[in-house]
Amino acid sequence: MGVVLNIGEGKREAASIQELIDLTAPDMARVNKLILSKAGSDVEMIPEVANHLISSGGKRLRPMLTLAAAQMFGYSGEGHIKLATSVEFMHTATLLHDDVVDESGMRRGKKTARMIWGNQASVLVGDFLLGQAFRLMVEVGSLEALDILSTAASIIAEGEVMQLAAAKNLETTEDEHFAVIKAKTAALFSAAAEVGPVIAGASKPARAALRSYGMNLGLAFQLIDDALDYGGDSSNLGKNVGDDFREGKVTLPVILAYRRGTAAEREFWKVAIEQNNADDAALEKAIGLMTRHSAIADTIGRARHFGEIARDALAPLDATPQKTALIDVIDFCISRVV
Numbered sequence: 001m002g003v004v005l006n007i008g009e010g011k012r013e014a015a016s017i018q019e020l021i022d023l024t025a026p027d028m029a030r031v032n033k034l035i036l037s038k039a040g041s042d043v044e045m046i047p048e049v050a051n052h053l054i055s056s057g058g059k060r061l062r063p064m065l066t067l068a069a070a071q072m073f074g075y076s077g078e079g080h081i082k083l084a085t086s087v088e089f090m091h092t093a094t095l096l097h098d099d100v101v102d103e104s105g106m107r108r109g110k111k112t113a114r115m116i117w118g119n120q121a122s123v124l125v126g127d128f129l130l131g132q133a134f135r136l137m138v139e140v141g142s143l144e145a146l147d148i149l150s151t152a153a154s155i156i157a158e159g160e161v162m163q164l165a166a167a168k169n170l171e172t173t174e175d176e177h178f179a180v181i182k183a184k185t186a187a188l189f190s191a192a193a194e195v196g197p198v199i200a201g202a203s204k205p206a207r208a209a210l211r212s213y214g215m216n217l218g219l220a221f222q223l224i225d226d227a228l229d230y231g232g233d234s235s236n237l238g239k240n241v242g243d244d245f246r247e248g249k250v251t252l253p254v255i256l257a258y259r260r261g262t263a264a265e266r267e268f269w270k271v272a273i274e275q276n277n278a279d280d281a282a283l284e285k286a287i288g289l290m291t292r293h294s295a296i297a298d299t300i301g302r303a304r305h306f307g308e309i310a311r312d313a314l315a316p317l318d319a320t321p322q323k324t325a326l327i328d329v330i331d332f333c334i335s336r337v338v
Contacts, residue, residue, distance in 0.1 A: 015331035069196025072322035096126035152191035159183025186218030216310035
């Protein structure tokens with residue numbers, strides 16, 4: 001069953017990242033070629049598992065951020081190709097690991113790697129891709145870029161453990177949830193945006209601007225994902241609507257609905273989340289409670305807030321096509337619910 005809630009009725013047409021795609025297209029062609037090359041191995045299962053996810057139609061937004069941010073400051077070397085590839089490998093590795101931890105069955109509209117090759121293969125191929133990412137970082141020769149991306153890798157792992165520790169905990173606060181998504185999602189967005197100006201030799205204020213932009217874009221992106229799980233379309237979402245609910249994830253819409261609810265409603269959440277009573281009827285009731293308490297609308301409102309911070313971070317920078325494209329990304333991320 002797919003319960004679809006119209007959470008954007010009457011809103012504007014979805015924004016586009018076409019300008020970003022167009023600006024980075026030649027470089028992304030090189031990135032994609034390098035991805036396929038570095039995902040190869042004499043161990044037959046490695047490219048099979050890696051290519052299953054790599055070729056499954058993701059937008060490659062994070063590496064495009066790296067390329068556009070490097071272009072923005074006039075970079076003309078080869079390092080941004082390798083760093084963008086590193087970013088995509090890090091992202092792919094975390095998806096492989098996430099699907100094992102979350103016991104997910106669907107990713108980007110098809111079976112997850114763990115459903116085909118098993119958990120062990122998914123984890124180990126994820127590790128292989130992380131290793132390839134670090135090899136590419138070293139080849140670039142920028143210690144600062146290496147530091148930024150390696151720090152992000154550690155923070156992402158911490159975020160995964162934080163989320164695991166908070167699993168099914170309905171007493172999770174909004175601040176605690178933000179700490180998890182800042183680590184799990186926003187850290188890689190931030191690093192992907194920052195390494196571009198770093199290798200281009202941009203000023204410290206420019207680097208800080210892109211770092212802040214990426215961090216707040218990542219927070220907005222994840223909050224919209226949280227909302228979409230209860231009001232999206234599985235064909236666009238890349239997973240089944242309600243997967244977070246079925247997996248007992250305590251995301252912001254759940255936190256808000258639980259805290260704002262009556263004692264009887266909180267009891268429902270405890271049975272659904274803590275006791276795994278998350279069938280289709282429970283999902284429908286959960287969406288009803290979220291609607292009653294404006295939990296989805298307020299989650300989107302929080303996302304818009306972080307989107308505005310990301311926009312303001314770029315405001316002092318010179319006008320360039322890349323800056324315009326990066327601002328369009330903010331609107332695109334938010335517009336996924338409108």
